[in-house]
Amino acid sequence: MGSGSVLTSTKPTQIPTQEDPPSPSTSLLSFNTDSATDPSNPHHKNTTNSIIFISLVLVTCIALSAASAFAFLFFSSSSLPLPLFGYQFKTPAPNIHRLIANGTEAETGLIPVFPTLTFPNHYSIVTGLYPAYHGIINNHFADPKTGELFTMASHEPKWWLGEPLWETVAKQGLKASTYFWPGSEVHKGSWTCPQRFYSEIPVFMTLYFEDPDHQGHKVGPDDPEITEAVAGIDRMIGKLIDGLEQRGVFEDVTIIMVGDHGMVGTCDKKLIFLDDLAPWIDISTEWVQSYTPLLAIRPPPGLAPSAVVAKMNEGLQSGKVQNGKNLKIYLKEELPSRLHYTESDRIPPIIGMVDEGFKVEQKRTNRQECGGAHGYDNAVFSMRTIFIGHGPQFARGRKVPSFENVQIYNLVTSILNIQGAPNNGSVSFPSTVLLPNPS
Known part of the structure; x- marks a missing residue:
């Protein structure tokens, strides 16, 4: 598969170029x-x-x-x-x-x-x-x-x-x-591999x-x-x-x-629940395209993404939301440029980045879970x-x-x-x- 067909919703973008050679740094x-x-x-x-x-x-x-x-x-000193x-x-x-x-x-x-x-x-x-x-x-x-x-x-x-x-x-x-x-x-379909x-x-x-x-x-x-x-x-x-x-x-x-x-x-003690943000903003399940570790939200037309981001971050930083300080909400265009995660209409306008080992869920449940995850920064x-x-x-x-x-x-x-x-x-x-x- 490749570039033969493109979804109409995918904004065409120029692939970025840079003349400098790659740095040998491990950073x-x-x-x-x-x-x-x-x-x-x-x-x-x-x-x-x-x-x-x-x-x-x-x-x-x-x-x-x-x-x-x-x-x-991770130490930068080669002696370690x-x-x-x-x-x-x-x-x-x-x-x-x-x-x-x-x-x-x-x-x-x-x-x-x-x-x-x-x-x-x-x-x-x-x-x-x-x-x-x-x-x-x-x-x-x-x-x-x-x-x-x-x-x-x-x-x-x-x-x-x-x-x-x-x-x-x-x-x-x-x-x-x-x-x-x-x-x-x-x-x-039904196919037999030719001998050649x-x-x-x-x-x-x-x-x-x-x-x-x-x-x-x-x-x-x-x-x-x-x-x-x-x-x-x-x-x-x-x-x-x-x-x-x-x-x-x-x-x-x-x-x-x-x-x-x-x-x-990952384990249950490292959970953040979106319903805990209700005093600041109600996050509908219909807005959420993915929960964890990458939280992706597309609010309905008429609701400014910037307003949603502001309210979510206000609640998360209030000290009243369990593990709230371990989740940061961004407008996608304000994500760190090193992530290269802006130039596509497929990317929802609101992205949440959670700290290592933490997970985001909609609401509290009795489910017990300890496993593994990836998707983080x-x-x-x-x-x-x-x-x-x-x-x-x-x-x-x-x-x-x-x-x-x-x-x-x-x-x-x-x-x-x-x-x-x-x-x-x-x-x-x-x-x-x-x-x-x-x-």
């Missing part, structure tokens, strides 16, 4: 964006015969509770120990660590886009676009003009803007293959494992069920490596292993995930600073030596991570 705020390609340049690069396999393991970050023996502390951020450190994962030892790793993690949710980040990884530009601004949202609802079962091309990597590869006359990746689904497809080897493939995200939402990131899921993922990575080695191509194939977001433990360290690159252009045992996942699109097009579509990544970023292209 989220220091990462610049520029367009990866000049759309006026008709010349394509000569392609290589590289094969890239991207695997995405969901939720590779660990959020350790205050009662745990460890804590997330690095923070623990990945599931790969919680249980033996020999195959994943083999890729790390013989490849390149983002030492303090890969930075997801905001909101740190599944579908927005999946599609940012393969388009190089922030959600405001690729259109998937949440896992669930409504079109403000037609009232149509997007869910994780919505496969119509009109929702999915931008150009994903498999389309970019195909436009070069090369073969691409994708499995279980949001934005790539089609209605297949079995012998065609794509130059680009994607694969997505839903574990351990599935378990993390139920039991939180520190449960033994999570470590079991990670061990299972490691075994599958081992099968992939074994298969490539048996065919004598392991060192020639590029493997990029990434996650889409982290996860933090992408500056929160527990939202980080992994980046591991292994192959001819990744140096062995190299550590690189953290970077945002919108840079991955240009990384892949650079390895394949093909022309990419305009995007929010930096055209110069690949040279900071990759070895020179051998071709």
Whole structure:
């Protein structure tokens, strides 16, 4: 899926560009964006015969509770120990660590886009676009003009803007293959794979494992069920490596292993109830498009969003609302610019950002819940995930600073030596991570 059809409610916006190269700093705020390609340049690069396999393991970050023996502390001093951020450190994962030892790793993690949710980040990884530009601004949202609802079962091309990597590869006359990746689904019907497809080897493939995200939402990131899921993922990575080695191509194939977001433990004591704001303003359930961790509100016509924001913040800061100071309400245009979460009509006018580990609900219930969540500010360290690159252009045992996942699109097009579509990544970023292209 891609840019073939656009919803009428989606305001066309120019993809922002910036000429400065990306900073090597690990700070989220220091990462610049520029367009990866000049759309006026008709010349394509000569392609290589590289094969890239991207695997995405969901939720590779660990959020350790205050009662745990460890804590997330991020220090800028290089003399202090690095923070623990990945599931790969919680249980033996020999195959994943083999890729790390013989490849390149983002030492303090890969930075997801905001909101740190599944579908927005999946599609940012393969388009190089922030959600405001690729259109998937949440896992669930409504079109403000037609009232149509997007869910994780919505496969119509009109929702999915931008150009994903498999389309970019195909436009070069090369073969691409994708499995279980949001934005790539089609209605297949009754269909038998022709024999000729079995012998065609794509130059680009994607694969997505839903574990351990599935378990993390139920039991939180520190449960033994999570470590079991990670061990299972490691075994599958081992099968992939074994298969490539048996065919004598392991060192020639590029493997990029990434996650889409982290996860933090949540419990009932960290709740904020919108009904507690009733003395200041009644927030109707019909206004709320999503509750937590990203609170998204679209008030009815005739009610100024600015007035709603003012009343909500007044109540939250009054000291009379349970955990009120852990939720901040913004007009979307007043969100921190580093979030890149303004330039789309699909984004509701009012956005609430809740502190790490807190949740927003409409009203109090007797339901008891302790699990895991993500979707928080992408500056929160527990939202980080992994980046591991292994192959001819990744140096062995190299550590690189953290970077945002919108840079991955240009990384892949650079390895394949093909022309990419305009995007929010930096055209110069690949040279900071990759070895020179051998071709």
